[in-house]
Amino acid sequence: MINEGSRRGHSKYRWMGVITLLTAATVLATACSAPGAKDAATVQLTPKAVKTEAIKLQKISNPIEQVADVVAGTTLDVMAKANGEVTEVLKKRGEYVTKGDVLFVIDNKDALSAKRKSELQVKSAADSLQQARDNKVNTRKDLADNVARTQTALNNAQQDYNKIRNDFEAGSAVQRQVDQVKQALDNAQMSVDAAQSKLSAFDNTDSISSIETQAESARLTLEDATRSLDNYEVKAPGSGILTDFNVVVGQTASAQAGKVGQVQQIDPIKIKTELAETNYQLVKNKKELVYYNPNTPDKKGTAKISYLAPIMSAASKTYTLELEIPNPDRTIQPGGRYLVQLTTETEENVAVVPTLSIIREESDTFVFVQQGDQYTKRKVKLGRINGEFQEVLEGVKEGEQLVVTGQNTLKDGQKVTSPAASAQPTASPAAK
CATH class of the missing domain: 2.40.50.100 (RNA polymerase II/Efflux pump adaptor protein, barrel-sandwich hybrid domain)
Structure with missing residues (x-):
């Protein structure tokens, strides 16, 4: 059983702990109200000043x-x-x-033999062709000479007929003589017609075409044999x-x-x-x-x-x-x-922005740029990261003034000289 003295001792220690806590709270409150304490708290909550830098090209990779x-x-x-x-x-x-x-x-022994045979065939065909051409010339000459002879005979028969007609009219020739000479004239005309017909038929007939074909065929065979010989x-x-x-x-x-x-x-x-x-x-x-x-x-x-x-x-x-x-x-x-x-070295020099200057809102990314006397919020498409910089594919370009600090205090379209831009101190909750 706990006696009365023990209870008094525990109560005494409990009150001493309470007094100690109250004393510490009083000291803390006094410190907060002391000169300079408010300024220190305020400095901790002061937003960063807005700072801009020109966007430059930098090697990303x-x-x-x-x-x-x-x-x-x-x-x-x-x-x-x-x-x-x-x-x-x-x-x-x-x-x-x-x-x-x-x-x-x-x-290539067989090929050489085939070529030699083709050469002989070409020579034989050439000889035959030449002979046929000579025969053609001679035959036409004979036919042409025959036409000339029959034409001469016809002319002579025509003269005889004219003479006998004159004699008949003069009474020195009889009808029977006239008829005989007329028959000779008709025969001479038929001979001329026959000779001219033979010459014309000869001229219209190509008597050597088949021989020329044989000669050409032999020549082509020789070409094939020569070409075939090259294949060896x-x-x-x-x-x-x-x-x-x-x-x-x-x-x-x-x-x-x-x-x-x-x-x-x-x-x-x-x-x-x-x-x-x-x-x-x-x-x-x-x-x-x-x-x-x-x-x-x-x-x-x-x-x-x-x-x-x-x-x-x-x-x-x-x-x-x-x-x-x-x-x-x-x-x-x-x-x-x-x-x-x-890609080239030049292509790897791209527009970059510090990663800390990027504002992320859900799945979109933005930066602030200074345009004239105001700040503009731009949506950007980002690419590769290299250290503290990230490539910008779309949204901004080289030379534009990028807000690198203080961007989180800005609003789209905010004037550069606005009070918000000067980043006024914000009171500390502990100072109230």
């Missing part, structure tokens, strides 16, 4: 880059167009070849690096076997990559881009865009980009990888 593959400008297939045994191989895989260089040779030397279809080439002496080449190698043209050479939608937007209106070998980043070049796919690939969901690079010294080889700069 390094140029955006993408890895690209080095590929041949054009790839041409090496095809055998003749059948036969390979007798000689003149080039090796990986060797640089020039258009028209002989890569390998196929046995398999030549490079273009200049470049010979790849996928494994032809050896003794193997049988076949025109039906398909390609036996490739020539990769490397001047010009291409750099090829696939762009996502965002990167496609960066290059779609450009004519050329900067590229470089990642092993030598200080050596950069500029190449024209030879192809940019106008639509996205349905399979890869990307856009194909190809750059064409002159490569006369053949220092760039297919199979390597280069970097392509989709």
Whole structure:
């Protein structure tokens, strides 16, 4: 059981705690009412003064880059167009070849024989054609001479007839004589008509056309044989690096076997990559881009865009980009990888604003700019962040006066000289 003395002791300590709390409250109230205390509280609640700075261009990032593959400008297939045994191989895989260089040779004995036969056929046809032309000339001459002879005979018969008629009228010839001479005249006329008809028929008949056709056919056969003979030397279809080439002496080449190698043209050479939608937007209106070998980043070049796919690939969901690079010294080889700069150093210098100057209202962003004697609230579209600065895509531009402090105390259209702009002190709740 707790005695009376113990209760008195606990009560005494309880009252001492209350007195201590009341004393502390009194001291605090006295301190707040002391000189200078009100000013200190007010300074803590004073808004920042409005300050402006000109918007400047600043590097927001390094140029955006993408890895690209080095590929041949054009790839041409090496095809055998003749059948036969390979007798000689003149080039090796990986060797640089020039258009028209002989890569390998196929046995051409049969082709040479076919060509020789065609040459003989051409000569025979030419001889036959010449003989036919000579015969035509001689035959026409004979027909023309016959026309001339019959015409002379007709003229003579006409003179005899005229004479006998005169004699008959003079009484020195009888009718029977006149009739005989008239018959001779008619026969001479028929001979002329027949001779002229033969000459005309001859002129209207092409007696040597079939022989000319045979001669032309023989000539074309010879051309085919000559061209076929050329196929027994398999030549490079273009200049470049010979790849996928494994032809050896003794193997049988076949025109039906398909390609036996490739020539990769490397001047010009291409750099090829696939762009996502965002990167496609960066290059779609450009004519050329900067590229470089990642092993030598200080050596950069500029190449024209030879192809940019106008639509996205349905399979890869990307856009194909190809750059064409002159490569006369053949220092760039297919199979390597280069970097392509989709943006330039200049494009990375953009208008930026301090992130602390941005006012965020729900999903929208704003800044204040000073226009003349008032502050204007602008909605802005923001881009990339670099440290304490953020890119502005839309809303403000370089040179405008941006409010960098005190923007939270401003209203749209507020005058620069308004009382609010001078940031009057606000009373502290503790001073009331």
